[in-house]
Amino acid sequence: MKITLKTLAAATLLGLVAGQAAAAPAMSVYKSPWCGCCEAWVEAMKAAGYEVSVHDMEDLSTIKKQAGVSADLEACHTAVLDGERKYVLEGHVPLDAIRKLLEEQPDVRGLATPGMPAGSLGMGSDPDARYDVFAFTGSSSDEPQVFYQIGE
Secondary structure, X not given: OOOOHHXXXXXXXXXXXXXXXXXXXXXXXXXXXXXXXXXXXXXXXXXXOOEEEEEEOOOOHHHHHHHOOOHHHOEOOEEEEEOOOEEEEEEOOOHHHHHHHHHHOOOOOEEEEOEOOOOOOOOOOOOOOOEEEEEEOOOOOOOOEEEEXXXX
C-alpha cells in the first residue's frame, strides 16, 4: 500500500478532530482567592486536560446555593463541568470519580467530597487516603449516595 503525503495529512487531521471530540469538557471553578488547596486541585484539573476558568470570590454561599449543594456536602470550592450535561463538583473530587461521572452520566446534579479530606486531590494527594465521594441531586428530599470510594 502506497502512503502519500495527502493521505498522511488527512489521517493526521482526522486524529486531531477525534482527539478534540474526546477532550475533557470545560470547567468553571469558584473558589476563595487565598485557598492554596483549591489552586492545587485546579492545577490537577488543567494537567488532566480540562479547560479551567477560575472565578475567585470571597463569599461562595450564593454559588453553592445555586448549585444545589447542601450544607452537609459543602467544601472549599465549587466547580461546574460544561459538557453535554452540566455537573457540579463540590470540593476535592478526584479525577477517577469525574471520569466515572462523565462515562456513566447518571441523573444527578453532581458529586461532592465534603469538607477537606486529608490526602485528597489538592490536600496532599496521599495514595493511602480513604474517603467517600457522594452523588447528590440538589433536592433536599434526596439523601446523597456514595458514588465513589477512595482507598477501598
